[in-house]
Amino acid sequence: MASFPTAVRSSPRLAFNIIQARRISDLTITRTGKPILRVQGGRSVIAMILLCHTATVFGATGQLGRYIVNRLARQGCSVVIPYREEMAKRHLKVAGDLGRVSFIEYDLRNTESIEASVRHSDVVYNLIGRNYPTKNFTLEDVHVEGTERIVEAVAKYDVDRYIHVSSYNADPNSPSDFFATKGRGEQVARSIFPETTIVRPAPIFGFEDRLLIRLAGITNIFTSNNMEERYWPVHSIDLGQALETMLYDDTTAGQTYELYGPTNYSTAEISQMVENEIHKKRRHINLPKAILRPAAKLLNQVLWWPVLSAEDVDKEFIDQTIDKKAKTFADLDITPGEISNFTYHYLQGFRSSATYDLPPATEKEKREDRKTLSSHALAALQEFYGERDAHADKFEKLKTAAEKQHDDAAATAGAPTQPLSMDAFTEDWNESQFWYSDETATLLATQLLDGVGEDETIAVVSAPSVFVALKNLLNTPSDTSAPVPKPKPKQVYLLEHDQRFAVFPEFVFYDFQQPTKLPAQLKGAVDRIICDPPFLSEDCQTKAALTVRWLSRATKTATPRLIVCTGERMASLITKLYRFFGLRTTTYEPRHARGLSNEFYCYANYERDGLWQFRDDGGS
Known part of the structure; x- marks a missing residue:
């Protein structure tokens, strides 16, 4: 009788039937008619003969990239990551099992390299975005022309799904260049590939964010609107989960999603939250927009590392607005996380050694929020507070009488005095x-x-x-x-x-x-x-x-x-x-x-x- 490995090599179909039984629910027929079978982890000896999703993730080296790459890879997907800088992709090599994550060098202006990145894929994610222009790429180059080349490649190779990550407040008519180019990018994507899924995330917080980490740093000094802009910050992990869910839900094709957190904050309120967590006071200097915006634009042209940009100054004067027609986390059965629950997790490293081991700043509030009292307990508590207030009133009267030496004066005059009582002292x-x-x-x-x-x-x-x-x-x-x-x-x-x-x-x-x-x-x-x-x-x-x-x-x-x-x-x-x-x-x-x-x-x-x-x- 042949050994099991020999049987597998001689009869892959027999091995498939013996080792892994598949239900009809494991099979997905894509828009182009391609059958897709999901595998977990890709460790099975028969994984090589199964068809699975192949996903291309543009912009995977940015803040949001690792969260979607890791989720796709651990579901058995093959992930293609186009990259520009060799050192920027290192952390993604271990995002999935060996062979699940592949890298290909590309240039956003080189159509052939873009087509090579998507020609074998079932889904393409576009996470590319820039917060400020550089000498090589303007915001128009990245958000509009770059999107156009990617979507044309998606349409050329008849890719099943295209998921386009835009931005909150994306609007071609916005006074902010960033929001305006993001809005035009959405229009280009939909005009070329109507089934584009558009995702508009609110300002993102997480380990690599430009929100909590920026506010906790000592270099974040200047502001132009007293940090009064308001928005609903969203957790990067929740966004990664949402992007993965969209891959397996074909009803999300052609839809627009506004993904935002549960609570509306101003930057000033989040800054106060950060200072409470790190036990430090960060200084912020407010400058007129007419002064700060040109200065920030000049700095971007001179320095080669990210600093406050002219676009950041523009965004300080624009509150987040929500498209009521767009879908949200609720349509994906996801409950977004509250930023105040994660400040300790992300900001503990900014504390000094003297305060590093202190509990989270919100721990007291959390304990109070978890407490629920019955009606009898509330009545007893109100009675206790009433007694406490009565004792406090007695004590204040006693204190006033003692300070005026009322008793001594009355005794000297021979008049009766009000007897003292220990009731004033609980x-x-x-x-x-x-x-x-x-x-x-x-x-x-x-x-x-x-x-x-x-x-x-x-x-x-x-x-x-x-x-x-x-x-x-x-x-x-x-x-x-x-x-x-x-x-x-x-x-x-x-x-x-x-x-x-x-x-x-x-x-x-x-x-x-x-x-x-x-x-x-x-x-x-x-x-x-x-x-x-x-x-x-x-x-x-x-x-x-x-x-x-x-x-x-x-x-x-x-x-x-x-x-x-x-x-x-x-x-x-x-x-x-x-x-x-x-x-x-x-x-x-x-x-x-x-x-x-x-x-x-x-x-x-x-x-x-x-x-x-x-x-x-x-x-x-």
Whole structure:
């Protein structure tokens, strides 16, 4: 029995029937009656005996070329690429499998070289275009006369399809030479080959574009219309997909397509988008058209690399218009990409090393766009915002009253004042803030004032609700009928990390991580202290104890009155840290306004009948 390779060589028809069964849907009859079979990748041993599309792509070395060449080659098409410069075609050699991409040198004025490029093709793409004239080719030479030679060759060899890539705003009557010559090129193509498919892409963005890359570069300085021209930028990958789809859809023959992106932008808006992405500010200088256009034209004649051209200046004053009769991406079942989704992908290389790894500028907006809330969630959110606004209003009123020292003035006059409330300060659980209930705060404040002398100083450390209660007690008018006026301390201080309490003149910023970084006049100057360390950790408790020792006015005969409120599990550490003060666990248990899961104890260095006693297990 012959081996399989021998059987293939001796009987190609048998190998074809065994290896690859074809459905009728794989067969296409072209306009000229030629049968076309599509193959995937061209790797099969029988690929050589199958007929497949042969496509010629003029202008393949430009921005759009690689996207259509790669798509055609990987579908099994043979792609012919006419070229003028040897070095400009290198990247296209690997666009398809070996043998799928062929190159042929041509000249746009040499009809024979053009005919050699198209005579064996089923489809011809014309992507040729110039943004500015050169000493060898004017825009008329490229867009009109060059198109005429190519289309005549297509008609001469009866090529099935001709797809002509023009430009947005192509119009023979346009004031822009570029748009005018593009418009005349379309007329020439249709007059010679009526089945021409005309494609008018909007300004293209991608890796090799003259939009994002140009705006991100440092040489893009001058503009003439403040970059106010508007258009719908389109992704080069979407255009490549559209051009491939047209090859396999004969209904696109003779049609005109306006291919543009989903959103209309001005160049200024895209420039801002670019600057946000690259974290740099690009300077743009606006010059009158009468000055900039001649200067740009002169530069094009002197320099041999692309710069701002006179045609670019003209286009700045012409917004993109859409032909309502033309077909669009929707007719090809393609959804075009939004430029803002790709700026990070194409512009990351323009960032400095300091910002290179930062996330895309639009990531926050994308996350917000993806969030959807139910009606119940929206109602809860609105309620939250309402509470937040109410708290903000209360806080502003409190701040105004504190700045005007309304309470002190009213107290001096003997008039009643509006009591302060902690409602103006919402708890921040990330800062471990849990306000005491009004009853607890008032009781602790009363103990700080009990028997206070006019030469004594009180410090409230990380317990703002006690401080507010203390302020209310001090601002309450004295009973004039009493034989002895109610005593008041010399000074009261609030040591707190939350800057919101800076509305009170008694506020002193306090960070337990820096326990003695406080005003010098407070050292050894405080006679009565209440401390509520913000965190139930050994580090926080130890540093808070250092602050208390630094503040206290301790003598051989007198010890400051000290109250510490913190968790029950800190009992052994507290009695150890405050042994010098004689601090012990009391029977009183503070309560919080919103409840607290941790069991909370009050520690003091004195007892008060009817209020608290030392616990038997407290120790000293």
